[in-house]
Amino acid sequence: MLYVVSIGPGDLDNLTPLARRAIVEADVVIGNKFYLDQMTPLLEGKRVINSHMGKEVDRAREAVELAAGSKVAMVSGGDAGVYGMASIVLELAQREAPGLKVKIIPGVTAATAAASILGSPLSSDFLVMSLSDLLTPWEVIEKRLDLGFQMGIPMAVYNPRSHNRPGNLRKALEIGLRHARPDTPVGIVRNAYRGEGESFTVTDLRSLYDDDSAVDMHSMVIIGGEGTRLLMEGEDVRGIITPRGYHRKYVY
Amino acid sequence: MLYVVSIGPGDLDNLTPLARRAIVEADVVIGNKFYLDQMTPLLEGKRVINSHMGKEVDRAREAVELAAGSKVAMVSGGDAGVYGMASIVLELAQREAPGLKVKIIPGVTAATAAASILGSPLSSDFLVMSLSDLLTPWEVIEKRLDLGFQMGIPMAVYNPRSHNRPGNLRKALEIGLRHARPDTPVGIVRNAYRGEGESFTVTDLRSLYDDDSAVDMHSMVIIGGEGTRLLMEGEDVRGIITPRGYHRKYVY
Numbered sequence: 050m051l052y053v054v055s056i057g058p059g060d061l062d063n064l065t066p067l068a069r070r071a072i073v074e075a076d077v078v079i080g081n082k083f084y085l086d087q088m089t090p091l092l093e094g095k096r097v098i099n100s101h102m103g104k105e106v107d108r109a110r111e112a113v114e115l116a117a118g119s120k121v122a123m124v125s126g127g128d129a130g131v132y133g134m135a136s137i138v139l140e141l142a143q144r145e146a147p148g149l150k151v152k153i154i155p156g157v158t159a160a161t162a163a164a165s166i167l168g169s170p171l172s173s174d175f176l177v178m179s180l181s182d183l184l185t186p187w188e189v190i191e192k193r194l195d196l197g198f199q200m201g202i203p204m205a206v207y208n209p210r211s212h213n214r215p216g217n218l219r220k221a222l223e224i225g226l227r228h229a230r231p232d233t234p235v236g237i238v239r240n241a242y243r244g245e246g247e248s249f250t251v252t253d254l255r256s257l258y259d260d261d262s263a264v265d266m267h268s269m270v271i272i273g274g275e276g277t278r279l280l281m282e283g284e285d286v287r288g289i290i291t292p293r294g295y296h297r298k299y300v301y
Numbered sequence: 302m303l304y305v306v307s308i309g310p311g312d313l314d315n316l317t318p319l320a321r322r323a324i325v326e327a328d329v330v331i332g333n334k335f336y337l338d339q340m341t342p343l344l345e346g347k348r349v350i351n352s353h354m355g356k357e358v359d360r361a362r363e364a365v366e367l368a369a370g371s372k373v374a375m376v377s378g379g380d381a382g383v384y385g386m387a388s389i390v391l392e393l394a395q396r397e398a399p400g401l402k403v404k405i406i407p408g409v410t411a412a413t414a415a416a417s418i419l420g421s422p423l424s425s426d427f428l429v430m431s432l433s434d435l436l437t438p439w440e441v442i443e444k445r446l447d448l449g450f451q452m453g454i455p456m457a458v459y460n461p462r463s464h465n466r467p468g469n470l471r472k473a474l475e476i477g478l479r480h481a482r483p484d485t486p487v488g489i490v491r492n493a494y495r496g497e498g499e500s501f502t503v504t505d506l507r508s509l510y511d512d513d514s515a516v517d518m519h520s521m522v523i524i525g526g527e528g529t530r531l532l533m534e535g536e537d538v539r540g541i542i543t544p545r546g547y548h549r550k551y552v553y
Binding site (some may be wrong): 055057058061062063064065066067077102105106128129130131132135136139140141143147148151154155156158161163165166168169170171172173174175176177178179183184185187188192193195196197199200202217220242249280281282283287290291292293294295297299300301 | 387
């Protein structure tokens with residue numbers, strides 16, 4: 050049996066009991082060092098295999114091979130089914146180890162973790178998009194962005210920035226400005242649920258287009274939709290919110 | 302302090318430690334009876350307020366009022382920020398109790414919980430849509446569906462069916478058939494992580510359009526995108542998968 054275990058956005062506080070048990074019961078735990086480090090208290094006495102960013106195919110193959118003889122847990126940040134390790138592990142298992150049982154354990158995904166810090170920006174329909182063109186051609190991403198912004202719904206943007214693709218966010222925001230109001234609220238969350246490093250900023254589409262230096266590779270960017278507005282706490286901006294629509298049906 | 306606590310898709314196995322602590326430390330726990338029942342072991346000695354489906358505004362107001370004098374946890378199924386209680390609680394707190402601190406605790410959302418059972422249908426960009434026109438006008442939903450299907454990405458469909466709106470799913474699938482291949486894989490998951498009642502079915506767009514009787518109000522429907530295909534286990538259909546795109550970059 051091979052478990053692909055979603056560990057959530059950060060520390061053990063967001064690891065579900067189901068995910069914890071899969072790690073604790075495994076003989077071998079394999080994953081990116083960044084995520085394994087957050088699981089340290091659970092790893093004593095286990096064989097631990099660190100892998101590197103960008104080596105996902107090798108890591109998945111190694112997990113599938115090891116699972117023939119031992120209980121293996123592959124850990125993946127956020128939810129393993131969202132830009133995580135679930136799909137490549139299943140692809141390789143299907144082809145190279147057809148009898149192997151692979152179980153995916155769900156977790157708190159980065160989009161909703163970031164949303165919870167900002168308030169409630171994703172309360173109604175929303176889009177999840179990655180700006181990484183490593184595995185998806187940029188033309189495809191652009192086409193999706195153009196249609197997506199026309200939908201008028203919030204967008205959780207993964208991989209908004211990387212060393213190799215510094216301009217993708219600005220290009221995406223330019224597409225956004227074709228369809229959305231320039232003052233559409235945008236939230237940026239860095240290191241959600243990763244302790245001291247956590248922070249967030251509220252800005253708007255036009256301002257972020259003019260200066261996107263606050264966004265780094267540990268950021269999640271949530272671009273609001275037509276209904277999104279600032280969430281206030283007294284005079285202060287507390288975050289952003291997309292009301293669910295109760296005002297259309299009730300007086301309150 | 303008022304906590305809006307995401308309890309995940311089902312039993313305590315998917316409740317994060319952070320969410321569990323917020324419930325355990327509360328004096329008053331308020332929520333829909335369906336969700337409170339799943340938290341029974343944590344509720345001993347607390348004031349528990351059951352509320353009913355469709356009474357979300359009253360429930361949110363009651364929570365905000367009670368929070369003036371006690372520690373209150375409002376529980377919400379899946380992730381509270383996705384079609385859950387987070388937004389209406391924040392709306393009311395902002396207006397009626399401006400000094401009150403409201404904290405949203407994230408959880409495993411129904412879309413990724415269902416995805417984990419099917420395999421990995423949401424591994425790349427995806428859409429989250431609700432077919433309930435209680436709070437969003439149907440014309441708006443139709444416009445979003447039309448653009449969304451043109452994006453060619455998977456769609457997690459919440460509220461695919463209800464007693465009052467039995468035809469919405471079929472109308473949505475009809476829009477899908479305008480843009481997507483009729484054999485686009487579709488997964489239906491019922492009662493994800495709710496014990497014995499859990500089940501899933503794999504079908505396709507055209508077949509589901511012809512007969513959608515397998516979908517009820519406890520179902521999540523995941524409609525594949527252009528890249529989605531069946532996931533096999535030997536000769537058997539094990540679920541559905543949207544490969545992440547490693548085949549475009551690597552030979553494996």
